[in-house]
Amino acid sequence: MKLYKTTAGVVIVREDEQFLLKDDNLDSIINDDNLLTRLAGAIEGQKAQTGLLDNGILPPVGRQEIWAAGVTYYRSKVGRQEESKAAGGGDFYARVYEAQRPELFFKSPPYRAVGHGDKVRIRKDSTWDVPEPELTLVISASGKIIGYTIGNDMSSRSIEGENPLYLPQAKCYDKSASVGPCIYVTDKSLAQDTSISLEIIRDKKVFEGRTNISQIKRRFEELVSYLYMEMTFPYGCLLMTGTGVVPPNDFTLQKGDEIRITIEPIGTLVNTVE
Numbered sequence: 138m139k140l141y142k143t144t145a146g147v148v149i150v151r152e153d154e155q156f157l158l159k160d161d162n163l164d165s166i167i168n169d170d171n172l173l174t175r176l177a178g179a180i181e182g183q184k185a186q187t188g189l190l191d192n193g194i195l196p197p198v199g200r201q202e203i204w205a206a207g208v209t210y211y212r213s214k215v216g217r218q219e220e221s222k223a224a225g226g227g228d229f230y231a232r233v234y235e236a237q238r239p240e241l242f243f244k245s246p247p248y249r250a251v252g253h254g255d256k257v258r259i260r261k262d263s264t265w266d267v268p269e270p271e272l273t274l275v276i277s278a279s280g281k282i283i284g285y286t287i288g289n290d291m292s293s294r295s296i297e298g299e300n301p302l303y304l305p306q307a308k309c310y311d312k313s314a315s316v317g318p319c320i321y322v323t324d325k326s327l328a329q330d331t332s333i334s335l336e337i338i339r340d341k342k343v344f345e346g347r348t349n350i351s352q353i354k355r356r357f358e359e360l361v362s363y364l365y366m367e368m369t370f371p372y373g374c375l376l377m378t379g380t381g382v383v384p385p386n387d388f389t390l391q392k393g394d395e396i397r398i399t400i401e402p403i404g405t406l407v408n409t410v411e
Contacts, residue, residue, distance in 0.1 A: 138151050140319055140320040143189065194253045196250050197286055197318075201247060204244055204376045205379075213383065238363065239363055250312075251314070267383070267390060268289050268291055269290035270398040271288040272288070272331070280361055287318070287398050290377050292313075321403040332347060334347045335396070339394050
């Protein structure tokens with residue numbers, strides 16, 4: 138099932154059928170270890186409707202914090218080493234990739250995040266900017282992965298490359314996090330060949346890149362266990378799991394670029410750079 142937050146309320150999509158939930162409190166809906174069973178029960182006996190997603194799709198977050206994991210793919214390790222080698226920070230990323238402890242950082246509160254069809258931003262004080270397509274875990278307060286969505290971890294490579302300690306400025310600013318278009322709710326793990334693809338469209342020219350989740354070095358449960366080790370999340374949280382698609386070093390985003398991230402069976406997250 139897919140769970141959408143829309144301007145009309147919370148919508149469940151089961152195959153081609155659409156249902157409007159009577160309970161539109163996304164915080165209580167997400168924070169349920171038995172979410173799939175709950176949603177199935179909520180639409181039992183309901184008549185399917187049409188056009189419910191035409192009202193406008195919002196980011197599928199309520200009061201959940203958005204966090205992110207770094208250097209979980211070999212390609213990401215190499216990219217980070219390349220961007221920071223002039224500042225002497227390249228070795229840090231090699232150590233993180235091999236370390237027992239993962240890199241985890243706070244990405245965004247919900248009010249700074251945007252959703253499908255919205256505009257993302259690049260910083261005014263940055264000269265080298267990229268999107269980062271990431272499978273994103275939806276996690277309950279107890280630490281259980283109850284679904285998946287798509288994340289775009291907008292990043293300033295020029296700022297992070299100056300010094301790894303500038304990571305918060307490179308990663309955390311208004312409209313630097315996009316999530317959506319929905320939460321894919323399942324009680325099964327995603328297949329290892331699940332593909333993550335990125336397209337950047339500018340004047341009919343397209344950058345394309347692709348990876349799959351089998352390339353992630355760390356298990357999702359491992360990332361969650363470190364995130365929840367010394368912190369509580371009363372409403373649950375979203376965790377971006379890192380990127381394995383990095384545009385070439387001579388590429389930087391520009392105003393008007395369209396970013397399309399596709400992860401099946403979740404869907405496609407589309408944003409434009411403002």
